[in-house]
Amino acid sequence: MLQECLENVRKMTPLIHCITNYVTTGDVANMLLACGAKPIMADEPKEAAEITACAAGLAMNLGTPGERTIAAMHIAGRRANELGHPVLFDPVGVGASVFRQESAKELLSALHFDVIRGNVTEIKMIYKLYHALFDRHIGEEKAFGTDAVIGKASGVDALASDAVTEGKLSDAVAFVKTAASELHSIVAVTGAVDLISDGMLCYVIRGGREEMSRVTGTGCQLSGLMTAFASANPGNMLTAALAASCTMKTAGEIAWRNLTEEEGNASYRNRMIDAVYRMDGDTLERMADYEVR
């Protein structure tokens, strides 16, 4: 199943339009090339619709946002929605500023996202913002502590208090299912454990390495991978998102094993992209560690 998703990416070589931050752009491009897809980065509103029209999927990323890139996201997103291209939203650091929150809210109200991927703190904020759009009260049992978030998010990392631990797994799974169902998107909460749900099922993916968080842009790269996998497997985006998550976690493990003792996070960055480049379906199936809830 995972193998087939990966092979479809390599057969189709989908062109992925990325409107992304300027911190990790090159790494996202190389990660897309590694998995078999092709990147095109373009954030000028004047060309956003055309660029996305010649691509197979669209990834939007809220890191280093500006008015111009947000405008491009609206234009490209609308066109991609019209064309039925998979659209992924990665709300990087959405809790860190009112500008990001307002931008996210406008995007959520204007566009349909096939996949929303972020760390747990970001996804909780997205859930709150979505509810705020409709001025709805969030039931305590559903909120998974979302009240605690606003105003406390710092930077682009998840809050330690939000971490999806084994002890909080049931609550987290319930939250992700609820969020997916209400947002009408596949929701992927990624971190030490990844949770991916379409509102009905929720995949729980383990593996990877804690040290992946010491490499800038692993989240952005995973968003790129998910968009590529979704674009090459449009009929089964939930499985596609699962396959992308397993590919990233497996690559993180292989890359760590390949690190020599004097190497650190810069080499780890390269070795993860390398591991995706070398990934074969058998290895992916064998090393993937997931269950359905």
Next chain:
Amino acid sequence: MLQECLENVRKMTPLIHCITNYVTTGDVANMLLACGAKPIMADEPKEAAEITACAAGLAMNLGTPGERTIAAMHIAGRRANELGHPVLFDPVGVGASVFRQESAKELLSALHFDVIRGNVTEIKMIYKLYHALFDRHIGEEKAFGTDAVIGKASGVDALASDAVTEGKLSDAVAFVKTAASELHSIVAVTGAVDLISDGMLCYVIRGGREEMSRVTGTGCQLSGLMTAFASANPGNMLTAALAASCTMKTAGEIAWRNLTEEEGNASYRNRMIDAVYRMDGDTLERMADYEVR
């Protein structure tokens, strides 16, 4: 001949002003440093003329274009033309949007480019746009299938149908000579085979590795190299462009040989830049594979 071109770069250490995309900027900078040149990236219109005045050459790149960077290209290009600095244009993905096409047309009408480098699909589009400027009909025999291009270019890669194969080599050489002659530029069509012409001669350069296309920004890096080589060899820019092309292809071969079995495109990226850093004139002369047509 190639050796001398490379040595001139290392002796002169030309400062190259790059107005380039934000995907591959760091790699272009490191590639320029690898060959012996020095990079300065600057795309603010307010300083574009001054920055280019203290540089030895100017490289413009149409990836991730915006109104501000296009304005900077006009200002810097005009000043570089006045000062007689070599100016290179890399029309990344020019077929992908009307905005890129219109921007390219305006740049072609306002500036003189010493070198235009792109993949075959990009150069065919540039040729068409240039003709459109003067509302001229392109003779069928000259067009090398340029009619097929518009509206079909997807992303930043060449179309498979445009690929310069050995079977189509004569036609491709004729096209590149015609384009160079009419555009009054050295034209470099690069890909599996590179073709570089000043309108009279056309160098055909073989070698390199297909896998170079799985690394983001190898084209941008080659444009950087060509600008550095042209700036350090202003009296013979055709040979300079040839030497840059051979340097890149040779580096691609050496880097591939140096890859270990667990490495992929991220390490390949580094190893190519490393190979240029370590390149000596003898190796370059020995490994370069080109002929004149």
Next chain:
Amino acid sequence: MLQECLENVRKMTPLIHCITNYVTTGDVANMLLACGAKPIMADEPKEAAEITACAAGLAMNLGTPGERTIAAMHIAGRRANELGHPVLFDPVGVGASVFRQESAKELLSALHFDVIRGNVTEIKMIYKLYHALFDRHIGEEKAFGTDAVIGKASGVDALASDAVTEGKLSDAVAFVKTAASELHSIVAVTGAVDLISDGMLCYVIRGGREEMSRVTGTGCQLSGLMTAFASANPGNMLTAALAASCTMKTAGEIAWRNLTEEEGNASYRNRMIDAVYRMDGDTLERMADYEVR
């Protein structure tokens, strides 16, 4: 002393807000992660104040400046000053354009910088600009040849004629002390020899490798490190800046030793970040080579 500074970074994991150029962003982010800090890059004026409020320190970098990023620097800088967060200014290539000079002058007049770090040519220009703000004459004995600078700075490297050699060390130390005292900042002139002063003491740091200048962004990375070290050691920023300088030079030596014979500047870039990731306090104390003047 150095060890403690490094350990404080790893204990506190300070979030560093960077308003920086788009050439070296990813490397700065990975360098911050390597030392134990966390990066957030954000240059939208609308969110600059909020982002900096949730960070522990602020690094501003004048490479690839634009009106929008300069505006963000003013907003973020003012807020960071109010909050007492360490603010570092890296005036990349300030001599290269009037736009950079005017922008630097406005920043110098509006904000307090805890640390100003640059190469000798940049710091001399900053000193001149600061004096020009108050229309003051610079005494010949203090100027360390600053008259020679204006109009000659080319690119982002120090002028060879400005180089801090052992023969000119006393004059250079006197200049850095004067500059620090008058600018009310810790001033760090970095290059083959680093000089760091608070106006009273001046540390002279040797070591590192000449080849570090063949890697793009080592200066930007050092600025990132200094901001992280200052933020985690706010009570002793002079020692913090010294520790950051020693960390970078030591990493440059270790990384060079780890280079294999086919590797060049791209691998060197990675290996320096890796060396910071692996740096332990003992190694830092043992390899650091500095004296006080």
